[in-house]
Amino acid sequence: MPANPDDLPDDERATALRLGALGRPTAADRDLDAPPPDLWDHISDEAFAPPGEMNAPADAPNGADAPGAGVVDLSERRNRRQMVGAKVGLAAAAAALVLIAGVAAVLVSRSSGTDTEVVAATDLDLLAGGGSGSAELVQTDDGLELVVDVSDLQPQADSDFFELWMLTPDASAMQTMGTFEATSGRVEVPVPASVDADEFPVVDISEELDDGDSTHSGKSILRGTLS
């Protein structure tokens, strides 16, 4: 039982007592491993009918090496939403692991007082809506980190959250870095080792609707190029 339940409102006291009863999480509680890589295929086969539907688009050649391939108009992408979602799905688990590992590395490096160095920075220009911001690419012992400060973000229209992206200079390809809701504050995200910051130097903040479409809404609020 915590020594200070009186510090808490009634609705939180029960949670505090329950935490005390469960006990402090052990190393075993945090010893997490990824499931077998083919498990999702088994789950999707069983959960979604007909079996195999989700796999077909991912197995199709995507023409990635062809010049100009992959540049798709936003409206067309929306119509292809399910296919895009399926294709993206295959890589998602691995990507999530990369980010989790990155966060852990960042936290460890901070707690041990590791020095950091700003390797690139930019102010973010207002494209639409409102707000201001800046971005820095920071080199830590554990890799690159993107640090973005924003103030008073205002969307152009009704939206549910903001999303941070890294883009190629011609916006032909992009990398989501995460979503957030706060209109002011600092967001720090590890840049996965698989992402070449030189190739994706444009930092973009968009407004997004929670509509299940994981692609860029096309509504950018702030943008700047790291240099």
Place this chain on the structure above:
Amino acid sequence: MTCAVAARPHTPEHRVTGRRLDIRYAAVVDQSPTLLEESVVAGFAAGDEAALKDLYDATSRLVFSYCRRSLGTDGAADATQEVYVAAWRSRDRYRPEKGSLTGWLMGIARFKVIDALRASGRRPEVADHAEPEDQGRVAEGIEATAQRMLVADALDQLGERARQMVELAFYDDLTHTEISERTGVPLGTVKSDIRRGLDRLRRHLEGFDASES
């Protein structure tokens, strides 16, 4: 404004494109991280198959590791599969106002583990591995392990400062004032961190309680 965007090919070196990955995976300073549920739950409830994949990506390590710990390596994958299939098929029974989706999922995992243990003739009550004695008192059993793993995962996603505040308050039994003095963090910040963290943990535990076998 509409700009042309494109998906990147899925090569091993560029794995993520256009996917909405919740900021819960990232460190957010001085802001409350967004719960996974907020970006996934609507799609999940609406039967969006991509939302189940997002949920799986965000939670499968936790669910699988719990099943593995409780059932052993052999049965863990099958049980994990049952958890997500069951969650998908009963998605219309999930109520966001009653608790978090992750908690609800771990509640289902608890039932699947119990089912698997019973099917194999084992007694769920004694199935947990022994805990190291120097870790202090730890509640044992299938139910407690699921909840504590859920709590541990949620704590790790609070952000370093808030996690530290919550742990000092509820595992080290320090008062808010003592935490403030020990860490140098202003008392108001200590209180708000703990309140926010506790609220997050409460949502997860309520989700756990809301699941049905």
